[in-house]
Amino acid sequence: MIHARSDRSSIEELLEEEGTQVQLSVPDLTKNILNRNEGTLTDTGAVKAETGAYTGRSPNDKFIVKDDETAEKVDWGKVNQPMQEETFLHLYHKVIGYLKDLPERFVFQGYAGADEDYRLPIRVITEYAWHNMFARQMFIRPGSEEKPLHENAFTVLSAPGLKADPETDGTNSEVFVTVSFKHRIVLIGGTQYAGEIKKSIFSVMNYLLPKQDVLPMHCSANVNAEGETALFFGLSGTGKTTLSADPSRYLIGDDEHGWSDRGVFNMEGGCYAKTKDLSIETEPDIYRAIRFGAVLENVAVNPGTGKPDFTDTSLTENTRVAYPLDHIDNALEESKSGHPDKIIFLTADATGVLPPISKLTKEQAMYHFLSGYTSKLAGTERGVTTPEATFSACFGAPFLPLPPSVYAKMLGEKIDEFNTDVYLVNTGWTGGAYGTGKRMKLSYTRRMVDAALNGEFKNTEMYQDPVFGLNIPLHCDGVPEEVMIPRNAWEDKSDYDTQAESLAAKFHENFKKFAYADETIAAAGPVKR
Incomplete structure (x- = not known):
């Protein structure tokens, strides 16, 4: 088991705020997405959402906090840009304050890693219900009788509506994706692209697993x-x-x-597939996986029929779908x-x-x-x-x-x-x-x-x-x-x-x-x- 420091009282206080919704089911998340006008329902039952100006990752806005934990280990450079801990803490409290002021926020608790000896407990706190459904489908969901060890969780705080000011916040643009291994926190702001959530945790695992010879x-x-x-x-x-x-x-x-x-x-616990030109003839398994519980990202949908048009890339070439592994018939349980x-x-x-x-x-x-x-x-x-x-x-x-x-x-x-x-x-x-x-x-x-x-x-x-x-x-x-x-x-x-x-x-x-x-x-x- 990968353990983590958990002295983060601001996060615990945020979880106790009125309007915090924890571990919602797919039906409940879908209702929230529709009621909050975050997305629409397609004819297959999948949810469709759009990410606005940012339809892909923002590599120039990704940072790792440089401190005693990381200074001599991380391969610093254009990919792994350093951020001072003071700057991170400034952003952290800004994100906490932003999420706290929202009428609602959504929490998913699960794991990264199917092997019990190497899995990482994670907590994803999001501004949007559809981002929480994305996290629920992409990461590993605990069993009905399993209580995740989330006092040790690596926490992702996603606040797309909070845009940074480079001059005062120490970022390169209005977008920031920042990882602190010391505090076990990921901060995401200024971008609605859901892929940042999953890739930030992948980066975390790429840092932690080699320590265990994985x-x-x-x-x-x-x-x-x-x-x-x-x-x-x-x-x-x-x-x-x-x-x-x-x-x-x-x-x-x-x-x-x-x-x-x-x-x-x-x-x-899920897949994040490109959907450009997707058809049942060429990729039947992925095509059939797009049903209730799946999240379509930036896919054009016919407003009259609710049918997705996978040939339409007017929003982006990078159209995507996230779905749980059990949507694939031959997935290994x-x-x-x-x-x-x-x-x-x-x-x-x-x-x-x-x-x-x-x-x-x-x-x-x-x-x-x-x-x-x-x-x-x-x-x-x-x-x-x-x-x-x-x-x-x-x-x-x-x-x-x-x-x-x-x-x-x-x-x-x-x-x-x-x-x-x-x-x-x-x-x-x-x-x-x-x-x-x-x-x-x-x-x-x-x-x-x-x-x-x-x-x-x-x-x-x-x-x-x-x-x-x-x-x-x-x-x-x-x-x-x-x-x-x-x-x-x-x-x-x-x-x-x-x-x-x-x-x-x-x-x-x-x-x-x-x-x-x-x-x-x-x-x-x-x-x-």
């Missing part, structure tokens, strides 16, 4: 009937949720997991499994030059884990409107308080210990870059992932890419031969060569920051010319 991972996970577990690493928009929701396998979780000496466990046999690294390469699937050596796995390459897709962060090449260490740099070397070392040791196979899968573009080529067909990606998980590539002839050094299967049943080798899918081969060399150079430039990496790992990247 590897926290930004990945989805599933398992087959024989107990063979697979992990899917990747940033938002690369396909973690989609590919892990496989009707032939049991879903462990879609985004955040821990890997202990016993195996893999989900940190959450205990949300934990054994050690993974296969790991899939997902990238949405907008240059269209990476192969759709390739088998990685141990050194290549470490290189690509540290690199964490993908193309940041539109809508997942403020200001991103077209795909942008990005390198996010460990496929989750925005959520890693500790240096990437901590997580990479742990992963490498586990791959060695459990002889885990690792594949790199490109769910991005083929036949050309973004704007010219086409997005890889989901059916092709599913078929290749199935082949990797089923061991079909063990005896398949491989082709080594001359630029990236990746071993590519020449054949996969159900996938056209020309798709397997990316250069063959391009009409203009010279244009492909130019794009490939350009991307390889970006890999080399990015990897310079990992000077501590073993020479064999550094040499496992693209071929230097």
Whole structure:
């Protein structure tokens, strides 16, 4: 059990205020959402809410309090911006005062972490009822006879209506997402984007779990009937949720997991899936999960019929739905499994030059884990409107308080210990870059992932890419031969060569920051010319 300091009398006083509603059921939260005009009910029974100006995370407004607890441990920089404790306490009392003055506030108490030995008690206090329903569905709900240890809870205080003044509050804008590990508190203000609630707790777990020799991972996970577990690493928009929701396998979780000496466990109790162009034909499990108890975020809805239009991205490209795991028919009830046999690294390469699937050596796995390459897709962060090449260490740099070397070392040791196979899968573009080529067909990606998980590539002839050094299967049943080798899918081969060399150079430039990496790992990247 992860323990926490709990001397926070202001929070306890807030909980005793008239209008504080604790641990409401889905029906009661839904009534509050509708009565308070926070959202509407769709034809499926799901609630729909909008987040206003902020439809994605605000990475420039995220802070960690720098104090005796964190000063020598956190990897300070652009991702983990320091905030002085005095500034935090000023904001804390401002948030407490704001929430106290509201006629109502909503409280959820639950856990992060399905493994009882590593779970973190959490409390989420929100201004909005729909944010509380989001938290209720995303985190692990205690059983009917289970009393959470919330005197030790890590508390999230969410006050979207409170906008900061950078000059007097010490923030970068009106938005702030601030974590204090000493006080065990997360402050969120100025933004209605619900994803900040879940990702702040993920960052907390990424700080706490390595102390217990547990590897926290930004990945989805599933398992087959024989107990063979697979992990899917990747940033938002690369396909973690989609590919892990496989009707032939049991879903462990879609985004955040821990890997202990016993195996893999989900940190959450729900899923937070992108809904752009969602259909029952392409993603039936997610589509059917959007029913009573689910929360749609920034999805356009027909005012006459209440039917969601998943093709309408007028509010944002980053349309989302949050739903509990039990909305997925084949979700694993205990949300934990054994050690993974296969790991899939997902990238949405907008240059269209990476192969759709390739088998990685141990050194290549470490290189690509540290690199964490993908193309940041539109809508997942403020200001991103077209795909942008990005390198996010460990496929989750925005959520890693500790240096990437901590997580990479742990992963490498586990791959060695459990002889885990690792594949790199490109769910991005083929036949050309973004704007010219086409997005890889989901059916092709599913078929290749199935082949990797089923061991079909063990005896398949491989082709080594001359630029990236990746071993590519020449054949996969159900996938056209020309798709397997990316250069063959391009009409203009010279244009492909130019794009490939350009991307390889970006890999080399990015990897310079990992000077501590073993020479064999550094040499496992693209071929230097």
